[in-house]
Amino acid sequence: MLYRHQGFWHAVFPSLGGRQYETDNYDHLEWVGRFLGRIHQVGQRKLFSQQPTIGLQAYIDEPLQIFIDSALVPSKLKVDLLASIERLRTTSQNCWNTQWQPLRLNGDCHPCNILWRDGSLFVDLDDARNGPAVEDLWMLVSGNRQEQRLQWDILLEAYGEFCEFDAH
16 A cells, blocks of 8 residues: 655555575575566656666766765865775766666565565565666575576576576
């Protein structure tokens, strides 16, 4: 139920039990891959209009302007920090790949935001935004390199049943 109280919007949902998503359960990983594939299939149709798109502007430029305008950091520290941030910005811009097609994302898709109850329940959707599909996938893999490769294979194969993965 969605309602407004004292100028703020509130959402109330029924309490649903569940257990923590098991990161080492490959059946769960496969299920989550298919579920995210379905979510992203729908998310390709239309982008969020009021949520940001992952990119240098949202992640560096806008926070940098807030930092510049802030009086919370002493001026003598701000100069060195600004120089470091500018180097970070330049390096990021040189490495930034813009060839991906944005879609609607969960934006914070990691095991602690997934409850398991006859399938996955995604929680904590306040970070939803537009961006590349990989943003919702990368935090689901863990372990050593060999384990991660196996997890990526499982995740992307299941994801691909519903949505093509853009590897850019």
